[in-house]
Amino acid sequence: MxxxxxxxxxxxxxxxxxxxxxxxxxxxxxxxxxxxxxxxxxxxxxxxxxxxxxxxxxxxxxxxxxxxxxxxxxxxxxxxxxxxxxxxxxxxxxxxxxxxxxxxxxxxxxxxxxxxxxxxxxxxxxxxxxxxxxxxxxxxxxxxxxxxxxxxxxxxxxxxxxxxxxxxxxxxxxxxxxxxxxxxxxxxxxxxxxxxxxxxxxxxxxxxxxxxxxxxxxxxxxxxxxxxxxxxxxxxxxxxxxxxxxxxxxxxxxxxxxxxxxxxPEHPLAQMLRRFSEQNTQQNKIPDRTSVSLKKPHFVGPVPNELASRRVKGQYSQMVSDQWTIKVSTGDNIFVIAGDIGRIHNIVECHDGIYLVNRRFSNKSVFFTYPFSSDFLNIYSVSQLSEQYLSAKACAVAHKCVLFPHRGGFVSMPIQHSVKH
Incomplete structure (x- = not known):
């Protein structure tokens, strides 16, 4: 029961x-x-x-x-x-x-x-x-x-x-x-x-x-x-x-x-049950699946000096986790890292973990003031991307953001709705 x-x-x-x-x-x-x-x-x-x-x-x-x-x-x-x-x-x-x-x-x-x-x-x-x-x-x-x-x-x-x-x-x-x-x-x-x-x-x-x-x-x-x-x-x-x-x-x-x-068109419910059964069987054959997967390896991304000394295992353009997907391409490369808004330029796997190579926006100000200040929702106007490449562990990422161009700069907005559908 x-x-x-x-x-x-x-x-x-x-x-x-x-x-x-x-x-x-x-x-x-x-x-x-x-x-x-x-x-x-x-x-x-x-x-x-x-x-x-x-x-x-x-x-x-x-x-x-x-x-x-x-x-x-x-x-x-x-x-x-x-x-x-x-x-x-x-x-x-x-x-x-x-x-x-x-x-x-x-x-x-x-x-x-x-x-x-x-x-x-x-x-x-x-x-x-x-x-x-x-x-x-x-x-x-x-x-x-x-x-x-x-x-x-x-x-x-x-x-x-x-x-x-x-x-x-x-x-x-x-x-x-x-x-x-x-x-x-x-x-x-x-x-x-x-x-x-x-x-x-x-x-x-x-x-x-x-x-x-x-x-x-x-x-x-x-x-x-x-x-x-x-x-x-x-x-x-x-x-x-x-x-x-x-x-x-x-x-x-x-x-x-x-x-x-x-x-x-015939027997749609039976078809769905068979496909679910096949998927469950495949998942049971792979008991050691990790929650993070790295995709699209490459060799041309920026690697800061502090990472070069950590014995780099590989560079990637995409990382998929339970929370979100990180890419180095426009639309999926803006995240809040250690309280700053940064753009991801490379994903580096080292022997002690996965690091995100990023550049931070130097200028950050509130975007609107009515009916309250936009920083209440972590929404900011940002500009002037730093030239310095920094590295941060993937676990340091707090939010994924949407970045839209606006009046010579950008507006950064954390993804508000639930994406775990």
Whole structure:
């Protein structure tokens, strides 16, 4: 017998309403986190209030708000928290919901918010120009804004957490940009396993500010379900941990692995089981696998004098570990090493360990100051790469970073989202 405890049920908004047998998000009492009665404006259901009585597992079980329920509780008797164990799904609410809505407003919304065609084209060129700077943790590279309707959730997440804060100051009004930064800053906190546990209340305050200003800037009719749901995200993080703990991104990413296991349309499940069995057999034959592998040997990289005396065994262009992949090529060679931001130029294996040959950026300053200083998220403007080659053991690496060109220098941002999918 196998005993397990249900932690959370992750599904998008329509599926959550169907599974719980409650009103849909476009109904008058469609919010499954609070009892706010929606307001029908401009042919859409809106939720203009950011404070309302919060639903609890007990109030749901006792049906305090009868208008919210469509019928009997399907989970009755199973000891499942019908509110607490159904967290908001940030892949759909934030990425596919609010971020896409903002982009569509700027690109094709009302004339007072719409960007001119010249800026639209410049933004698209800027996005495609950043393709070489994207680390391999992102399988999808930036596409033009003309393809916004085909952007996947990972592309929208990349725009929110990395690209948007860097490129938008050049194209948006200051107030609009600062409003976007409220969303970026709060989600950056909630997606971090460390910061989310310490500062979820601060993130909740920022999200409430974002929702309030959203209605003031874009109108009350823009306060649809996805925008309103932002005010409840922090409470879900308080209960379940960072946003990646309650995200469908791992499932979506794993689908591509499952698809590759299927060779023909007949009996797909049997095919996947056979491939898994073959993989397990191969792994059992190699009991001495290490967590670090060195790839692409070469003989032309820089080797500082202190390493030459350590009896060099080999030089490599790529190192793969359980945490990340390190390369000497653009996009995967920027890391925080001993508190400094450095660019990796060589990977050297010596008899006493693996060393990273790197050069550090001499100038480091905060990148933004609103709604707080960027050093809180370890985001910096950097410039002037030192000419001196230094060496550091691979275990000294603290974070992998994304480095984007910006106004004659660069912006360094640690990878915020979980990459262990």
């Amino acid at each position: 196998i005993f397990f405890k249900l932690d959370s049920i992750i599904c998008d908004t329509p599926a959550r309403a169907f599974v719980k047998n409650v009103k849909s998000h476009n109904g008058y009492f469609g919010c499954d986190k609070c009892a706010q009665q929606g307001e029908y404006l401009s042919s859409r259901m809106t939720f203009p209030l950011d404070t309302c009585s919060i639903r609890t597992d007990e109030s749901f079980a006792q049906k305090h708000n009868e208008e919210h329920h469509q019928g009997p509780d399907p989970f009755q008797g199973l000891n499942v928290g019908m509110v607490s164990q159904f967290p908001g799904h940030y892949m759909h609410i934030v990425c596919l919901g609010v971020v896409r809505k903002l982009l569509n407003i700027w690109l094709s919304g009302a004339l007072r918010f719409r960007l001119p065609a010249s800026i639209f084209n410049r933004m698209s060129d800027c996005l495609t120009g950043l393709r070489s700077y994207i680390p391999l943790e992102y399988a999808r590279k930036p596409r033009t804004l003309r393809e916004i309707d085909r952007w996947k959730a990972t592309e929208l997440r990349m725009f929110l957490l990395y690209i948007g804060p860097v490129i938008l100051p050049s194209y948006l009004d200051t107030n609009i940009y600062q409003h976007f930064m409220l969303l970026f800053s709060s989600i950056a906190i909630l997606v971090s396993p460390t910061l989310s546990s310490l500062h979820w209340q601060y993130a909740e305050t920022l999200l409430r500010m974002f929702v309030t200003h959203f209605g003031q800037i874009y109108g009350k009719e823009a306060l649809v379900y996805n925008v309103h749901s932002l005010v409840h995200l922090a409470q879900d993080v308080r209960l379940h941990g960072c946003l990646d703990n309650i995200s469908a991104f791992p499932y979506e990413n794993h689908l591509q692995k499952l698809k590759k296991l299927v060779r023909k």
